[in-house]
Amino acid sequence: MIDAILTLSLLAQQRPDPLPAIPRLEVRRAANPLSIDGKLNDSAWAQAEAVTFQFPWPNQTGAKQKTTVRLLWDDKYLYLGYDCEDADITAQYTHRDDPTYKDDAVEAFINPAPAQTDVYLGFEMNARAVMYDYVYLAGKFLFKRLDLDGLQLATHIDGTLNARGDKDKGWSLEVAIPFAEFEPLFRAARPREGDQWAINLNRWDGTEPDRRLSQWSDSGLVAANPHNPRRFGTMVFRER
Ligand SMILES: [Ca+2]
Numbered sequence: 001m002i003d004a005i006l007t008l009s010l011l012a013q014q015r016p017d018p019l020p021a022i023p024r025l026e027v028r029r030a031a032n033p034l035s036i037d038g039k040l041n042d043s044a045w046a047q048a049e050a051v052t053f054q055f056p057w058p059n060q061t062g063a064k065q066k067t068t069v070r071l072l073w074d075d076k077y078l079y080l081g082y083d084c085e086d087a088d089i090t091a092q093y094t095h096r097d098d099p100t101y102k103d104d105a106v107e108a109f110i111n112p113a114p115a116q117t118d119v120y121l122g123f124e125m126n127a128r129a130v131m132y133d134y135v136y137l138a139g140k141f142l143f144k145r146l147d148l149d150g151l152q153l154a155t156h157i158d159g160t161l162n163a164r165g166d167k168d169k170g171w172s173l174e175v176a177i178p179f180a181e182f183e184p185l186f187r188a189a190r191p192r193e194g195d196q197w198a199i200n201l202n203r204w205d206g207t208e209p210d211r212r213l214s215q216w217s218d219s220g221l222v223a224a225n226p227h228n229p230r231r232f233g234t235m236v237f238r239e240r
């Protein structure tokens with residue numbers, strides 16, 4: 001039941017200069033089962049091509065720490081595995097639909113019907129494996145009270161969480177999203193060979209005033225803002 005909406009103040013002004021090309025990724029079917037424990041040591045992950053993030057807003061301050069993401073799928077789930085280098089891991093929020101994007105967090109914005117760019121599902125997940133999921137509607141609303149069922153989410157921290165004086169190595173995150181959650185945008189039980197979805201992958205890192213947004217596909221917006229569905233990358237499902 002949707003009983004609350006959050007109005008977005010997205011003055012989504014696009015930069016005038018030439019923007020980078022929209023990236024494309026082939027997503028393979030997982031050959032072996034994955035254990036969603038936050039560790040990317042399952043043999044299936046070795047099949048997946050890693051994408052790296054760019055930093056489109058040079059005025060942001062603090063270390064530009066590397067992020068790689070791998071994607072896989074099977075009959076039931078889309079899997080994402082994030083690997084975040086991070087010398088200082090911080091995350092405060094602990095409840096579903098808290099504003100996890102204010103923490104050390106990674107995101108996936110997924111549009112399974114790329115002929116339209118009004119609606120997509122957002123998943124914003126902090127280093128404590130807290131999920132903020134919502135439906136984005138036309139740059140105007142986020143329906144955040146809608147909680148998707150059957151998600152699996154875990155993180156692994158190589159360092160100390162919220163201990164500010166020491167030096168951490170990084171954190172990783174695994175999430176499994178059931179294809180059933182994409183109804184009615186995607187009217188099939190699962191994707192087929194060659195199906196294309198639009199997706200963007202993001203990371204918020206650091207604490208104010210040193211905070212960075214990095215992304216797979218540059219949103220092309222003037223402000224550091226990831227929400228531009230016209231600039232999502234293309235993901236192509238492959239059976240092998
Ligand atoms: Ca794992």
Ligand SMILES: [Ca+2]
Binds near residue numbers: 104205206
């Ligand atoms: Ca951090």
